[in-house]
Amino acid sequence: MITVAVDERRSIRTVTLDRPAARNALTAAGLEALEEAIGDANEAVIYLEGRGPAFCAGADLAAVGDLDGDRDAAEAFARLGQRVARTIEESPAIVVAGIDGPARGGGLELALACDVRVGTPDSTYGEPGVTFGLFGAWGGTVRLPRVIGEGDALEFALSGRVVDAEEARRMGLISRIEDDPRSVAEEIAGNAHDAIAALKRRLRDDRDRAAQERREAEAFGELVDAHADDVDAVLE
Known part of the structure; x- marks a missing residue:
């Protein structure tokens, strides 16, 4: 489900979401494997990608359906x-998301946690949870307005619409559009590793999100409780 490859010469760890048949949707086990792959890294740069035609569809809806309206289980997820x-976000490494194809819901939220987001011309972005009574709850309500501004964040999240790479760049969801996003990870890794690590610490050191994320998880639990039937309908 998660594969790891290391380029020791460049000091780049490539972490691949490797479940292409499910558009790289993540179960709890997949999230734990991703956490381990990121947390174990000693490289200067981590390149996060998805295998196949999608970056990541977000949470596996079957896993969400299995919560069966259980508020406590939903909050835990x-x-x-x-x-x-x-x-x-807190990794000492610089984490670059290379986004090709759809980044949806939790997949977009994981990309928002990365330090740099680079999309291909075929990449697309969306937070579709509102269409069936939920919303992304992996820190997205905290990070999205900080990345693209409150106005764009509200319109984007409340509409549930999908944007292409050009609009995503205009909004600030991604910083660059490249045919080969990995080239940006290699570009960053070519700089002094102590300098890029220090820059990340300085730019990230004022972002305490614990209280906001707690409220986000609680709200997600309430919605799973209220919309269990709607999630089941999506799965049918």
């Missing part, structure tokens, strides 16, 4: 996703 996103 949200907190697991939040923990993985924090692991990405």
Whole structure:
């Protein structure tokens, strides 16, 4: 489900979401494996990608359906996703998301936790949870407005619409569009490793999100309780 490859010469760890038949959707086990792959890294740069035609469809809807309206279990699932996103954000490495194809829901939220987001011309972005009574709860309500601004964040999240790479760049969801996003990870890894690590610490050191993420998980649990039938309908 998660594969890891290391380029020792460049000091780049490539972490691949490797479940292409499910558009790299993540179960709890997949999230835990991703957390381990990021947390164990000693390289200067981590490159996060998805195998196949999608970057990541977010949470596996079957796993969400299995919560069966259980508010406590839903909050626990949200907190697991939040923990993985924090692991990405707080990694000493520079984490670059290379996004090709769809990044949806939790997949977009994990990308938001990365330090740099680079999309291909075929990449697309969306938070579709509102269409069936939920929302992304892996830290997205905290990070999205900080990345793209409150106005764009509200319109984007409330509409549930999908944006292409050009609009994503305009909004600030991604910083660059490249045919080969990995080239940006290699570019960063070519700089002094102590300098890029220090820059990340300085730019990230004022972002305490614990209270906001707790409220996000609680709200997600309430919605799973209220919309269990709607999630089941999506799965049918």
